[in-house]
Amino acid sequence: MATFQDVQAAVHDIAARLNVTPELARAALINPVLALEELGFDLDLSGRLELEDRARFSKKQIVERKSLRKKIFAASGHEFDPGQEHDLAVVLFDELKLVDDASKRPDLSPLSLPMRKVRYSTSKVKVARVKASEIARRFPGKAKGKAVAGIDPSLIEPVKIPDPLEALGKAHKIIAPLLAYRQLDASTPRFATEALYRAVRTGKRRLVNITPRAVVTGTA
Numbered sequence: 001m002a003t004f005q006d007v008q009a010a011v012h013d014i015a016a017r018l019n020v021t022p023e024l025a026r027a028a029l030i031n032p033v034l035a036l037e038e039l040g041f042d043l044d045l046s047g048r049l050e051l052e053d054r055a056r057f058s059k060k061q062i063v064e065r066k067s068l069r070k071k072i073f074a075a076s077g078h079e080f081d082p083g084q085e086h087d088l089a090v091v092l093f094d095e096l097k098l099v100d101d102a103s104k105r106p107d108l109s110p111l112s113l114p115m116r117k118v119r120y121s122t123s124k125v126k127v128a129r130v131k132a133s134e135i136a137r138r139f140p141g142k143a144k145g146k147a148v149a150g151i152d153p154s155l156i157e158p159v160k161i162p163d164p165l166e167a168l169g170k171a172h173k174i175i176a177p178l179l180a181y182r183q184l185d186a187s188t189p190r191f192a193t194e195a196l197y198r199a200v201r202t203g204k205r206r207l208v209n210i211t212p213r214a215v216v217t218g219t220a
Contacts, residue, residue: 001042001043001044001047002036002040002041002042002043002044002047003043003044003046003047004043004046004047004050004051006041006047007036007041007043007047007051010041014036014039014041017039018035018212019213022212023200023201023202023203024038024039024201025212025213026200026201026207026210026212027197027198027200027201028212029207029210029212030191030192030196030197030200030207031191031192031193031194031196031197032051032055032191033048033051033052033191034191034194034197035197036051045079045080045081046079048081049069049081052083052191053065053066055191056188056189056190056191057184057188061184061187061188064184065181065184065185068177068180068181068184069082069181071177072174072177072178072181075172075173075174075177076091076095076096076174077095082178082181082182082185083110083181083182083185085108085109085110088108088178089105089108091174092108092168092172092174093105096172096174098168098171098172099168106164106165106167106168107164108164108165110182110185110186110190111161111163111182111183111185111186112161112186113159113161113186113187160183161183161186163179163182163183165178165179165182166179
């Protein structure tokens with residue numbers, strides 16, 4: 001198994017190999033974990049989680065994810081990937097035995113961020129003056145300067161996604177951090193499934209107008 005440090009040490013070689021294999025480079029854009037496996041780096045659990053943190057989340061979100069994982073691992077007694085449905089089921093149902101009846105076990109699939117409903121109305125839309133710092137706090141992206149924006153307040157309100165895991169309520173101390181972790185995980189696009197990765201890798205699916213080139217700009 002490879003560590004994240006192994007990947008960091010080989011980053012120049014990885015970039016060079018991606019640049020001579022455009023199909024692999026394109027596939028790496030949607031799932032870098034699978035691309036690294038093709039290059040001979042089968043990441044261990046810690047490495048996969050670290051790569052996912054850095055590829056998908058902001059620095060603030062990474063701190064939050066790591067804090068939540070620490071609580072989850074302490075409650076379960078060992079490390080695992082809370083974002084993997086199978087691994088989570090093993091911990092909750094086989095190890096902690098939170099639900100004996102298999103027919104009553106909640107769906108542990110990763111949450112999907114719902115599409116916002118667009119409402120058309122002839123009435124005047126309520127608009128508030130919102131500081132850029134507030135927008136930055138609500139979103140992973142950075143807002144620069146001290147400018148304010150005229151914006152419908154509902155557009156920056158965090159979306160609470162219904163989670164079947166809530167059915168377990170206070171059954172165990174692992175549930176609360178898990179619920180928060182799953183909400184955070186759903187806030188940004190996930191890595192592509194293996195099926196989609198393979199389709200892009202083989203050219204059956206194309207990323208339109210994208211010609212990736214790997215460039216090492218600093219310390220990873």
